[in-house]
Amino acid sequence: MDAILLQILNGLDKGGAYALIALGLTLIFGTLGVVNFAHGALFMLGAFCAVTIRQLLTLSVKVKDESVTFFEAFKEVPYLELWLGETGTTIIDWSVPISILFAIPAMLMVGLVMERGLIRHFYRRPHADQILVTFGLAIVIQEIVKATYGANPLPQPAPELFSGTANVGALFGMGDNIVYPVWRLVYLAFSFLIIGAVFAFLQFTTFGMVVRAGMADRETVQLLGINITKRFSVVFGLAAVVSGLAGLMYTPILPPDYHMGMDFLVLSFVVVVVGGMGSLPGAVAAGFLLGILQSFASMNEVKQIIPGLDQIIIYLVAMIILLVRPRGLMGRKGVMES
Amino acid sequence: AGAFRNDPTNQATVKLGFNVPQSGAYADEGADELRAFKLAVKHLNGEGDGGMMNTMKPLSLKGNGILGKKVEYVTGDTQTKSDAARASAKRMIEKDGVIMFSGGSSSGVAIAVQSLAQEMGTIFMAGLTHSNDTTGKDRRRYGFRHFFNAHMSGAALAPVLEAEYGRDRQVYHLTADYTWGWSQEKSIQDFTASQAGWQTKAAVRTPVGAGDFSQYITPVLNSGADVLVLNHYGKDMVNSLTQAIQFGLRDKQVNGKDFQIVVPLFSRLMAQGAGENIKGILGSTGWNWKLQDEGSRAFVKSFGQEYGFPPSQAAHTCYCQTMLYADAVERAGTFNPEEVIKQLEDHTFDGMGNGETLYRGADHQCFKDVLVVRGNENPSSQFDLLDVQQIVPRAKVEYPEDTYPGELGPYKV
Amino acid sequence: MQATATKNKDNLMVLLFAAAVLLMPLWLQPFGAAYPDLMQKFAIFGLFAIGFNILFGQTGYLSFGHAAFIGVGSYATVWIFKLYTMNIFPAMLFGVAISGVFALVIGFICLRRTGIYFSILTLALAQMSYNLAYSVLTPITNGETGLQLSSQDPRSWDAATAAGEGIPSTNLFGLELSAFDGLAGFYVCAVFLILGFYVAMRITRSPFGSMLRGIKTNQQRMMYTGLNTKPYALTAFVISGMYAGLAGSLMAAVDPLAGAERMQWTASGEVVLMTILGGVGTLVGPVLGAAVIKYFENIFSAINTTVLADFYSFLPDGLANVLVTVTSLFVGKGWHLTLGLLFMMVVIFLPGGIMEGIARIRKRFSASN
Amino acid sequence: MSTVTTDAVRGKNVGTAPAYFSCHDIHAYYGESYIVQGVSFNIHEGEILALLGRNGAGKTSTLRAIARCDDPALKKGEIWLDHKPVHTMTTYEAAQNGVALVPEDRCIIQGLTVEENLQLAQIEEPIGWSIERIFDLFPRLKERRNQEGVTLSGGEQQMLAVGRALARDIKLLLLDEPYEGLAPVIVQEIERTLREIKELGITTVIVEQNAVAALKLADRAVILDTGTVVYDGSAEEVLNDEELRHNYLAI
Amino acid sequence: MSTLLEISGVNKSFGGLQALDDVNLKVNEGTVHAIIGPNGAGKSTLLNAIIGKLVPDTGSVMFNGQDMIGVQPHQINQHGISRVFQTPEIFGELTILENMMIPLLAHRDGAFKPTLWARSDAQADILEKAEHYLADVNLWGKKDVHSASLSRGDKRRLELAMCLSQDPKLLLLDEPTAGMARADTNNTIDLLQTIASRGITMAIIEHDMHVVFSLSQRISVLAQGHVICEGMPEEIKTDPRVREAYLGGAEV
Numbered sequence A: 001m002d003a004i005l006l007q008i009l010n011g012l013d014k015g016g017a018y019a020l021i022a023l024g025l026t027l028i029f030g031t032l033g034v035v036n037f038a039h040g041a042l043f044m045l046g047a048f049c050a051v052t053i054r055q056l057l058t059l060s061v062k063v064k065d066e067s068v069t070f071f072e073a074f075k076e077v078p079y080l081e082l083w084l085g086e087t088g089t090t091i092i093d094w095s096v097p098i099s100i101l102f103a104i105p106a107m108l109m110v111g112l113v114m115e116r117g118l119i120r121h122f123y124r125r126p127h128a129d130q131i132l133v134t135f136g137l138a139i140v141i142q143e144i145v146k147a148t149y150g151a152n153p154l155p156q157p158a159p160e161l162f163s164g165t166a167n168v169g170a171l172f173g174m175g176d177n178i179v180y181p182v183w184r185l186v187y188l189a190f191s192f193l194i195i196g197a198v199f200a201f202l203q204f205t206t207f208g209m210v211v212r213a214g215m216a217d218r219e220t221v222q223l224l225g226i227n228i229t230k231r232f233s234v235v236f237g238l239a240a241v242v243s244g245l246a247g248l249m250y251t252p253i254l255p256p257d258y259h260m261g262m263d264f265l266v267l268s269f270v271v272v273v274v275g276g277m278g279s280l281p282g283a284v285a286a287g288f289l290l291g292i293l294q295s296f297a298s299m300n301e302v303k304q305i306i307p308g309l310d311q312i313i314i315y316l317v318a319m320i321i322l323l324v325r326p327r328g329l330m331g332r333k334g335v336m337e338s
Numbered sequence B: 001a002g003a004f005r006n007d008p009t010n011q012a013t014v015k016l017g018f019n020v021p022q023s024g025a026y027a028d029e030g031a032d033e034l035r036a037f038k039l040a041v042k043h044l045n046g047e048g049d050g051g052m053m054n055t056m057k058p059l060s061l062k063g064n065g066i067l068g069k070k071v072e073y074v075t076g077d078t079q080t081k082s083d084a085a086r087a088s089a090k091r092m093i094e095k096d097g098v099i100m101f102s103g104g105s106s107s108g109v110a111i112a113v114q115s116l117a118q119e120m121g122t123i124f125m126a127g128l129t130h131s132n133d134t135t136g137k138d139r140r141r142y143g144f145r146h147f148f149n150a151h152m153s154g155a156a157l158a159p160v161l162e163a164e165y166g167r168d169r170q171v172y173h174l175t176a177d178y179t180w181g182w183s184q185e186k187s188i189q190d191f192t193a194s195q196a197g198w199q200t201k202a203a204v205r206t207p208v209g210a211g212d213f214s215q216y217i218t219p220v221l222n223s224g225a226d227v228l229v230l231n232h233y234g235k236d237m238v239n240s241l242t243q244a245i246q247f248g249l250r251d252k253q254v255n256g257k258d259f260q261i262v263v264p265l266f267s268r269l270m271a272q273g274a275g276e277n278i279k280g281i282l283g284s285t286g287w288n289w290k291l292q293d294e295g296s297r298a299f300v301k302s303f304g305q306e307y308g309f310p311p312s313q314a315a316h317t318c319y320c321q322t323m324l325y326a327d328a329v330e331r332a333g334t335f336n337p338e339e340v341i342k343q344l345e346d347h348t349f350d351g352m353g354n355g356e357t358l359y360r361g362a363d364h365q366c367f368k369d370v371l372v373v374r375g376n377e378n379p380s381s382q383f384d385l386l387d388v389q390q391i392v393p394r395a396k397v398e399y400p401e402d403t404y405p406g407e408l409g410p411y412k413v
Numbered sequence C: 001m002q003a004t005a006t007k008n009k010d011n012l013m014v015l016l017f018a019a020a021v022l023l024m025p026l027w028l029q030p031f032g033a034a035y036p037d038l039m040q041k042f043a044i045f046g047l048f049a050i051g052f053n054i055l056f057g058q059t060g061y062l063s064f065g066h067a068a069f070i071g072v073g074s075y076a077t078v079w080i081f082k083l084y085t086m087n088i089f090p091a092m093l094f095g096v097a098i099s100g101v102f103a104l105v106i107g108f109i110c111l112r113r114t115g116i117y118f119s120i121l122t123l124a125l126a127q128m129s130y131n132l133a134y135s136v137l138t139p140i141t142n143g144e145t146g147l148q149l150s151s152q153d154p155r156s157w158d159a160a161t162a163a164g165e166g167i168p169s170t171n172l173f174g175l176e177l178s179a180f181d182g183l184a185g186f187y188v189c190a191v192f193l194i195l196g197f198y199v200a201m202r203i204t205r206s207p208f209g210s211m212l213r214g215i216k217t218n219q220q221r222m223m224y225t226g227l228n229t230k231p232y233a234l235t236a237f238v239i240s241g242m243y244a245g246l247a248g249s250l251m252a253a254v255d256p257l258a259g260a261e262r263m264q265w266t267a268s269g270e271v272v273l274m275t276i277l278g279g280v281g282t283l284v285g286p287v288l289g290a291a292v293i294k295y296f297e298n299i300f301s302a303i304n305t306t307v308l309a310d311f312y313s314f315l316p317d318g319l320a321n322v323l324v325t326v327t328s329l330f331v332g333k334g335w336h337l338t339l340g341l342l343f344m345m346v347v348i349f350l351p352g353g354i355m356e357g358i359a360r361i362r363k364r365f366s367a368s369n
Numbered sequence D: 001m002s003t004v005t006t007d008a009v010r011g012k013n014v015g016t017a018p019a020y021f022s023c024h025d026i027h028a029y030y031g032e033s034y035i036v037q038g039v040s041f042n043i044h045e046g047e048i049l050a051l052l053g054r055n056g057a058g059k060t061s062t063l064r065a066i067a068r069c070d071d072p073a074l075k076k077g078e079i080w081l082d083h084k085p086v087h088t089m090t091t092y093e094a095a096q097n098g099v100a101l102v103p104e105d106r107c108i109i110q111g112l113t114v115e116e117n118l119q120l121a122q123i124e125e126p127i128g129w130s131i132e133r134i135f136d137l138f139p140r141l142k143e144r145r146n147q148e149g150v151t152l153s154g155g156e157q158q159m160l161a162v163g164r165a166l167a168r169d170i171k172l173l174l175l176d177e178p179y180e181g182l183a184p185v186i187v188q189e190i191e192r193t194l195r196e197i198k199e200l201g202i203t204t205v206i207v208e209q210n211a212v213a214a215l216k217l218a219d220r221a222v223i224l225d226t227g228t229v230v231y232d233g234s235a236e237e238v239l240n241d242e243e244l245r246h247n248y249l250a251i
Numbered sequence E: 001m002s003t004l005l006e007i008s009g010v011n012k013s014f015g016g017l018q019a020l021d022d023v024n025l026k027v028n029e030g031t032v033h034a035i036i037g038p039n040g041a042g043k044s045t046l047l048n049a050i051i052g053k054l055v056p057d058t059g060s061v062m063f064n065g066q067d068m069i070g071v072q073p074h075q076i077n078q079h080g081i082s083r084v085f086q087t088p089e090i091f092g093e094l095t096i097l098e099n100m101m102i103p104l105l106a107h108r109d110g111a112f113k114p115t116l117w118a119r120s121d122a123q124a125d126i127l128e129k130a131e132h133y134l135a136d137v138n139l140w141g142k143k144d145v146h147s148a149s150l151s152r153g154d155k156r157r158l159e160l161a162m163c164l165s166q167d168p169k170l171l172l173l174d175e176p177t178a179g180m181a182r183a184d185t186n187n188t189i190d191l192l193q194t195i196a197s198r199g200i201t202m203a204i205i206e207h208d209m210h211v212v213f214s215l216s217q218r219i220s221v222l223a224q225g226h227v228i229c230e231g232m233p234e235e236i237k238t239d240p241r242v243r244e245a246y247l248g249g250a251e252v
């Protein structure tokens, strides 16, 4: 019983992550119709915002370790701790949340530069060209990060406050066996927050409608006096920020490295398309669906019955859904269907 | 011996090929291997302080290259993919005319290029590969492994684990779902069972590169197991360990015992990736820069002075492999691989960091001391991540040559 | 008559193509690419891309799982090597046939959808194949290590080679592919490439080709014009699947090993990039695209600082060192960076890929004289 | 309405007043192909001008060039509307300055309902007719307000296209074959509407194959042939000039 | 004179809207039958039902004595029904000649025949036909132009030629002359008349009364998805219901 509840919780947790990770892509790919293979790179850049901030916060005086000969080995004491003592330690401890403040403007810049400088010229180009250019960009970004930070994962601990486990079971009066990492719960809440915000922005303003219209027929929308390119950049910037934050908040769960983006790229595309092109709710639903199913498919009981199911579950589900529902869960008609 | 491929006899120089991952997850490990290779070449050519050439014995090298020919090298990117690695190796052999190639950071790749080595008749001195298959069912006459393997990890760890965590533990294995993972899982199971009476509660296969392992960790929580063994390497290990610890496993009490996590195969780079989470975790490793024997010190000295930081175990094994090959050629007095192989087979040497070592002829596996290490609780420096818990003597980890049957293949190809 | 005119033009093109391919060992020398393995790769991936282009370029279906057929082709071929004979002819026949069947099944499923939904379906099926091949299907695929030959293999049709004697080389009715330092292997691949190219050209020029382009532009109209689009698309899918299978078989033939990673999405993505880079819908483009990418992967990745050092050795040391450090960012372990930049440059300045560039150059010349 | 907003300006240039709308020697290209080859004509405020010519004469291209669509690209020439240089503007700037094009293929936006299609026109200033008023003009649209625009019948789509233009406060209305596919009754409806629009002082260019109908409505006519103006004069003249009609309109 | 197409009791509703309301209609072999009616009356929808683009909720569509309900669109076309759409449906990225060859091939080779090896430009018979039909709508001169770059009217003429080239038993024309210059309209009328004289049956939707009355032998008037009356052109012209529902003050 507890096992099931835990798995459900885990499914939700994964689902939230998938939904949030795919959200940025839904905006660029599902809404703007740009096949953005650089999405993973944005996700990764967000994560490295956290890395950068942490490195800045932990700038240290190097105390030489005399026991070591042949080369310089140091014990590092961050300036912050020297100057501020306890407070310094706390600040460093909170580096991940703090870096959000830095990441939002940074990712916005990245998004706008990317859109203005490159993607803008590809809205009306064939998808093939979009694939090549965004893939190229993704590689370039990756390699730059690799050259600066190396290829090895860089651990980013969550704040002490959030790093333990929470006794979820007790909360709902279901025994003490259902414990779950606090940070993952935070991430879940965070994804709800962001998804809700973006959703509200697109659904409850005319903005979403205009962008959708612009994607269907740029020219006509402009003939109605609307500066569609401006709105596209806004969406793109927003998408960059969302993708970045998704990556940033994920760092305590997954020590970031330059390649993490590519690892999530396929998953993101699957989520978006299974959700249905151009449908925000669809993508979110797909995220949770895939998360929960994957979680259950990974239980030993299931694996014993169908070995290797957990290896393919995501794709299996994707396939079944797309065969049963022509446009995924909630896809709009005519978006990238030919 | 007749003609052989890329015979350098009537050339002034001899080319070696260093085939390491330069992109992908193991790029940093590959970079470190490459440093070691370059250092080895320097030393062979009589430049620098000579490194282990001052300590290895017996020693036939004269510091004038190999058989008096200056050593040159070419590099390539394996991308940690069998096809890419083979393509790169073929380039070295067909285009650059190397006489030997070395390197690599995964068993799959090692086995793939090793069989290529056999087909092409060019010696391959494997880099970092830990699967039993490399010198077991997939052994080749033209492939040699200096690194230790899963079997030895098990043999070395079991007694320490028993001493540290007691007998009759309930073990939960999370295992990377491919040959290396399986072979390590089996080795660990066998030894902990026979020596410490540990029972396997469950052994779960996880997809390679899963990223988030939470769905495999949640079932551990209430499974009644009190030890978690992570048969993962590289990125997967970094992630699964980080996440396992987030799930509070190490703070748990099960069956009245403290819950423990074991990572059978460690490396410093993995330790860096796992950060805080590695502290106090037990595992095995091939070599560590803090070893105080003269061979290790000599190597750490010249590597450290060259690059400003200590070498990794990957660097160590690659350096040794190059030296061992060169020395074998000197002894053979010819580059003819058949003769060189014969020289390497059943060669016993010392002074290279792992005590007296045997290159067993029957399977081309080196038998040497294995280190059991523990994640350092309070490091004295940024490199001081692993504490050498125990140096398990070679005798404890040796096994009969028919344990993992395989076919070396012919000398002549 | 115009028909014959274009016909002659086509035949000329094929002849030029054939000449270029067969003479690779000569004109690739200066590029340092004239060694068997790389030239084989050029041919094999060229073939793969040509086939892919029949589906993507002509029919407009973007498959993101084409690598699966490469894998199937390789595995099937290696199994024949292991069980029956090292003669590549039956082995490749089998490889292509199996991948054809595989393509038929996958195509039948995926072609129920169009556009991005089709792409994701193909991706999903290919990824499933990959993941299973990597793990659960290890008995058939030998998982991560990849399916290899071993001296214990039965090889029942060949005169049994005594154990310990090692593994015989693959051959085409006695001609060992490893002969002439592997050049034999290259020429086998080259011949297949030329044939594949010719067939693709015939298909493009045929009524069937027009149908495919019709499907690409206006599937609805096709239906109301009395054409059953499904079987046309499926035929195209199977054909391109078999091209991929052939490429896979060739890989195994020149290098008898079949690894799961050949089926991974990155491999499928690679052929997409090759095709776009070269020029979607063109005949020669995909081959060029394939060659460029493989060249980078194998040659650029091998340029290390020492190579650069003696490349710049003619310069004063200081300058040389600077240049070495700068350049080394783009070669060796930085080769991906250069590739990425190349991708961007091409789409930005040559929409339509390398062929577009060639076309422009042609125009320049024709304009000048 | 526009009249009010621009009084001041007009007052200023009394006498010297160049035509309210004028396009002077405009040349436009689709990529390489040279389609609009130096078209010039003026319209006074509130006039209706019929732009006629054979298929492929360049009528649509001319209208699109005036509306500053991306293609055909306007490479040379000047376009002035109410003293503003339209030729320096982008598509949406032109629209914001009162140019409205009702395209020949209607361009109803996929995925939006009838009502959303109209709302879209009222996102940017200046706003013209209220949606209700448009529905009064085309009750058929009111019935279908929540239906997806592209599923409308051909004629309904045409109504929507015209309605969408009226939803903005416009100075220059460019109609590309507004009667196409409309039942005679509706044609009469729209003719009536255009007269109303004329009353509002909105200047109109109408491209129409049904030349007679167009000429009846129009004050002036311009006839295009292969991208150049071959006639520019009063509408009656064309109606009465057998030869002209025969040569360029084949009626 | 036998019935070629018989539509009986066809209903189709979209959500709340009854687009087709118990439509009954006979088209006799060898006649030109006009379907007129206000916008949104359901004319195009009716054609959609005939060519299998949509399946009616109820009712039957008999062609040559065979029921066409549920038959695949391409099969329906192969039975000999061909349609010109209200907004031109052509192959934009292909040249006019290729546009022409596709229907011709479909007509010659049937719904599916993968001719992989033969060269298109060697299909003498097809090319000959293509030239002939393109000449009819005088587009042969532009045969190598990409059809996307045609003007609206030219697109319509191309589509018409494509349909004619299949010489169908029944030709459905949804506003074939809309947006066509008067001159071309007249040419088209002549063209259609010659086709008709070859005994090809036609159902034509038009709002251009000139076209309707110069072509059709019989006229059905559709309003709110319902056939409000049917008869000879003269009767229809004078029918008061038609006048107020459709023609308005238009003189015809």
Ligand SMILES: Nc1ncnc2c1ncn2[C@@H]1O[C@H](COP(=O)(O)OP(=O)(O)OP(=O)(O)O)[C@@H](O)[C@H]1O
Binding pocket: D030, D033, D035, D053, D054, D055, D056, D057, D058, D059, D060, D061, D062, D104, E148, E149, E150, E151, E152, E153, E154, E179, E181
């Ligand atoms: N997108 C395009 N690319 C290239 N040429 C084009 C394009 N659109 C139209 N043309 C060409 O420009 C010329 C004029 O086209 P345009 O549509 O302006 O004619 P039109 O007067 O509107 O004809 P119609 O009455 O049929 O609408 C035609 O010869 C047409 O082939």
Ligand SMILES: Nc1ncnc2c1ncn2[C@@H]1O[C@H](COP(=O)(O)OP(=O)(O)OP(=O)(O)O)[C@@H](O)[C@H]1O
Binding pocket: D144, D147, D151, D152, D153, D154, D155, D156, D181, E014, E015, E017, E019, E037, E038, E039, E040, E041, E042, E043, E044, E045, E046, E086
């Ligand atoms: N897919 C659909 N969904 C909802 N309503 C539709 C759909 N298709 C058509 N309709 C409605 O059905 C009615 C009939 O449409 P239809 O296209 O048949 O009219 P029509 O007679 O062809 O008019 P016109 O002469 O203007 O082309 C219209 O009111 C239209 O809005």
Ligand SMILES: [Mg+2]
Binding pocket: D059, D060, D061, D104, D176, E151, E152
């Ligand atoms: Mg026009």
Ligand SMILES: [Mg+2]
Binding pocket: D153, D154, D155, E043, E044, E045, E086, E174
């Ligand atoms: Mg209609």
